[in-house]
Amino acid sequence: MSIFVSHSNSTWVDEILSNGLNLGGFTLPENVVELILSKVPNEDILNCKLVCHTWKDIVARNSFLKLRFEEKGLNWNSIPDKFKSDSKYRPILHAHLRHGILSKNYVRNSSGQDEFRGWQKIAGDWIVSQEPFGCEPLPTSTFFKRVGQSCFVLKSYKGAKCYCIDLRKEGLTPEILELMLPFKLKFSQLYAASSSTPTMFKWSIVMWNEQKDFRRKYSSPIKILPSGKWQKVEYSFKFGNNARNLKELKGLRQIFLVNEVYTENTSTPDEIQRDPLNVKFARACVTLELLNSEPDESSSQAVSMEGGHD
Incomplete structure (x- = not known):
């Protein structure tokens, strides 16, 4: 993705920065940007926070995290409310997205389905x-x-x-x-x-x-x-x-x-x-x-x- 910003029109620049993404002169609404970013791989999502303030805010939203949970088939509603309401718990949510820490069996080969692997x-x-x-x-x-x-x-x-x-x-x-x-x-x-x-x-x-x-x-x-x-x-x-x-x-x-x-x-x-x-x-x-x-x-x-x- 590329962001095209012209400094010749400050009002136009403010509009682009407020929405975070412009393609061919067309500004995408924030909810569309949020949907697009929800498809970004886990290892790249933190880099998206560095693009602009708007993208940083989007990545921090619960609505964005809920989209990513749904994308991976994880139950957002099963996560305790305190993890959703306090930003200090964000690392837990990201760790769950990447590793499934709250819902998986840590014995990957539990019954010999993969012979003796592990x-x-x-x-x-x-x-x-x-x-x-x-x-x-x-x-x-x-x-x-x-x-x-x-x-x-x-x-x-x-x-x-x-x-x-x-x-x-x-x-x-x-x-x-x-x-x-x-x-x-x-x-x-x-x-x-x-x-x-x-x-x-x-x-x-x-x-x-x-x-x-x-x-x-x-x-x-x-x-x-x-x-x-x-x-x-x-x-x-x-x-x-x-x-x-x-x-x-x-x-x-x-x-x-x-x-x-x-x-x-x-x-x-x-x-x-x-x-x-x-x-x-x-x-x-x-x-x-x-x-x-x-x-x-x-x-x-x-x-x-x-x-x-x-």
């Missing part, structure tokens, strides 16, 4: 099945509607895999996290088993800072019963506006999800061959959810690992 197989014989076998189908879900019926399957007597989330790459910088306080990071995982072998599932959540020191850790062993039914585990790390959490968020960088499976009693190779574990995992999920009030710190069960290692 997952690291630490131990054991893992495969991806396009649909569960030996157990019931995955329950219906509006959130996971595009994932289908795929799942991870462990076909050995023990195994482990993990997934790493880089918060900065996902749009969750320390500045954005601080603006969104209070909030919680919610974790969930579905699992099922058809094996008759007694099995333990240990799921762990570890949060690291930039120096690779633990910030928080949660780990819970769960006995898996061979019912063939999908079970769900959940946990949340909550963050409030207190000195400890603010310090914690400044260096927060990565989240590791770890799935570890092992038998209570070691089976012989022949028994494993006849009755492999076939423990299944699907719909690993990490979401960020805003809180209406400050969390009760005493209710947290997570182990604080600030400044140290296991």
Whole structure:
């Protein structure tokens, strides 16, 4: 886009500057300029603010942001009013436009729909099945509607895999996290088993800072019963506006999800061959959810690992 301004007519210049865009001598109304700018890529929109005062004002309007939300299929009405009414929260809105920080699952390959992309197989014989076998189908879900019926399957007597989330790459910088306080990071995982072998599932959540020191850790062993039914585990790390959490968020960088499976009693190779574990995992999920009030710190069960290692 180009702006053509002649300095020979000050009234005409004022008119152009007041509307922001002139093409071939025709001045476009501001609402049309707003519609055009709503199509500009996220990485270029900040440059549009430098063109003139009018464009800067347009880009800052809620009506403009609403157009951009609709363009990307994001629900503008689901955004808290305080984020819309105070300009200091604009970085959150732009981060949501670019990264979807308020509505996405941060585990991009939650059920093996893209094989093992993003997952690291630490131990054991893992495969991806396009649909569960030996157990019931995955329950219906509006959130996971595009994932289908795929799942991870462990076909050995023990195994482990993990997934790493880089918060900065996902749009969750320390500045954005601080603006969104209070909030919680919610974790969930579905699992099922058809094996008759007694099995333990240990799921762990570890949060690291930039120096690779633990910030928080949660780990819970769960006995898996061979019912063939999908079970769900959940946990949340909550963050409030207190000195400890603010310090914690400044260096927060990565989240590791770890799935570890092992038998209570070691089976012989022949028994494993006849009755492999076939423990299944699907719909690993990490979401960020805003809180209406400050969390009760005493209710947290997570182990604080600030400044140290296991």
